[in-house]
Amino acid sequence: MSTTTSRELLESPVLKAAISKAAKRLMPMLVILYVVSFLDRTNVGFAEAALKTDRGVGAGAFALGAGIFFIGYAIFEIPSNLLLKKIGAKIWLARIAITWGIVSACFAFVQGETSFIVLRFLLGVTEAGLFPGVIMFLADWFPNKVRVQMFAIFYLAQPFSQIIGNPLSGWLINIGDQIPGVHGWQVMFLVEGSLAVLAGIAALIFLINGPEKATFLSRAEKDALEEIMALENVVKDETGPRGVWAAMRNGKVWYFTVIYFCLQVAVYGVTFFLPQQVASLTGQKVGLAVGLLVGIPWFFGIFACYFMGKAATTIRRRRNMGGILFASTGLCIFGSAWAGTNHQPVLGLIFITLAVCSFLAVGPITWSYPTAFLTGTAAAAGIGLINSLGNLGGFVAPILRTAVNEAAKSPTGSAGVYALGVLPFLAAAMMFYTRRFKNKADELL
Template sequence: MPMPVTAAEVPDLVRENAIFRKVVRRIVPFLILCYVFSYLDRVNVGFAKLQMSDDLGLSEAAYGLGAGLFFIGYFLFEVPSNLMLQRIGARTWIARIMITWGLVSASFVFVTDETMFYVLRFLLGAAEAGFYPGVILYCTYWFPSHRRGRVIAMFMSAIPVAGIFGNPLSGWIMDRFHGVSGWQGWQWMFALEAIPALAIGVATLFYLDDGVRSAKWLTDEEKAVVERAIADDVARQTVHGRVVDAFRDPKVWLMCLIYFCFVMGQYALTFWMPTFVQSTGIEGNFAIGALSAVPFLAALVAMNLFGRSADKRRERRWHLVVPSLMGALGFSLAAGWSGSTALSLVALSFAAAGVLTCAPLFWSLPTAFLGGTAAATGLAVINSVGNLAGFVSPYMIGALKDSTGSTSFPMYVLAFSLFVGAGAVLTTKKQIVNR
């Protein structure tokens, strides 16, 4: 815990707070916009499934495998991508990532069979690899760890925002454009939703700065304040000088386990939410999209409340454990309430609020002890290994749904995963994470 602030230091603290609010206003809204379309292009396949599975003859397991193959490409290219970001610069590399994934996402228009579906999902993961951990690394250039929890929570509010606006939008596009110019609704959805990623990718080259020194919108005095805060924070980190040191740190592998458990729940919701809602008896793509947005709205509120509370109290462990257990309870209730649309939405809202709150708060753990050259590697390793759950989770649900005809058992598996994640968080040391 930092030393108490004296009366003489109050004016400096007020000035520092004002400068960091300026940094937040400049950087965070743009990063949120980037991530909204990143997440939308990543998971809109969940909506495409409502039509595409019949058109391509995909089984539930085949869809789950294709949805999950995204994360194999993501896993293989995550570390190299993050190292390239550190070498080339955030502005150029993030722009490259967005433009590439926009082009691949648009290519789904031309999918005609199962194999092509698998290949493009893998390539989409490879194209997007490095974006999320790159942004987390980028935030360490601008914010000390005790300010990062709220910032990352704001950034990750893009996930529920993508669900709130993206789900109804996807449903509307599929209904409105179905059959236009001979294309199916799902083809129009992939084409239209890829355009913003391409446009924002180009805008990134002109809007973002690689670091504090190159920010023309900060005065020299403001730059000095930000750099001093970052330097003081780095001095308290476990700084690794070599890339290999990140792989040797057992704390990194504990973070991988915790994140894997959380991601199991996260991508179960994002890839299967339309199917969960449809299974309660709802018909019509727009209606399914509108109802699918409700749990994400609950998550948007919860993740920002928890993020503010964690930063205010400078406590991380219980602010992760509580939402993780919330998510476990939500999935357990959803398994038993699948026959009622209203009760299912309540349970899924509870699950979404818990699961999606875990992600932004989680990243305050590894960024509190990782520093130096290996920070880029460590964050990428944690994200890539954890995101393998994005392969396991949708495939597991699809395979079990094919064999049992129900989503109830997979939901109990997801609840157990979140329970394990909560237990792993409690094994972390207070002095490492509560900063």
């Protein structure tokens, strides 16, 4: 099929109707899955001080536990993706949510540093494959031209989880502290882990493995969607790596792994310590009030993520927007560190808000690149590799931040924040350099 014909197909009213129906049916469930996922991996920030007081989990053990999640995640990521390809996204994504929800609820029974670290590792093992599984799922359902928009909608789960989850976590801690014989942080882990189990059960009902099985689409809509996706897969198969080992040796896959690693250092370096950072800026104790303030950056992040994703409709826009947003992330992290050192809480919150907006908006743009040249088992392996090794940034970030603060003897913790802001600039340079890449699939935009 010619490029002209493919573009005509993309403008087809039937295809547009199919895409609209698929988005309305699938995206809410995927967002819910990621909301509870992101909540369960980051709510530990609300329990940091309480775990130290009640269970003797020190700063070093907390940093190790916060980061070791990503070791378990990285080890089981690619096997999980390959199993998803074999079993189907519907069952596998539901299994992931149910098992990680059970592990998350078990944090209520932490007895000390060892059990905390073990559970964090198991949380990573059970959640492995969710994010890349959804990325592959969306790449099977939506053509390249609109995929960034779908990724952006999926990414909205991160700010939603923080807007809803941070006040919820703070509220559950406050309520739980009123129950005799129970700590507030225990109630938080039990309730939020149970939400993941319920989300997994719902996924069995609402997710569908492919357009052919979608009863909500007409025959013409199924044909139109399958035709454009088949065309893209042919292009990917012609120009991209074939098979698991070819994907894992592919230079572009490793290139985007480095970019994603830089992004995750920024994301989790900010997210894990955000409640404590806001509490330090405002002079308040972590609880409902801090939870509400922490929700502010994520609220604005919703709009940044959605509108940037909607605007990134050409390869040139994606490249330029991606580079600018990565640079903005680094600058704003630096700004938040400066505000903390100089006791400027309002400026600090503004810089944190801009940093969150930047790294949320650049995530969907980053994922549009590998999904444009990976398909089949190569996609399972390549996307899994990018996400698993890239997510090691979440392991490195808290350890790096803590180590720099201790080495610099930083009373405000700003030295560690400055360290986190360096890598986004590397990602910005690498994103601009992608102008030298040639990818036939980009012709379908």
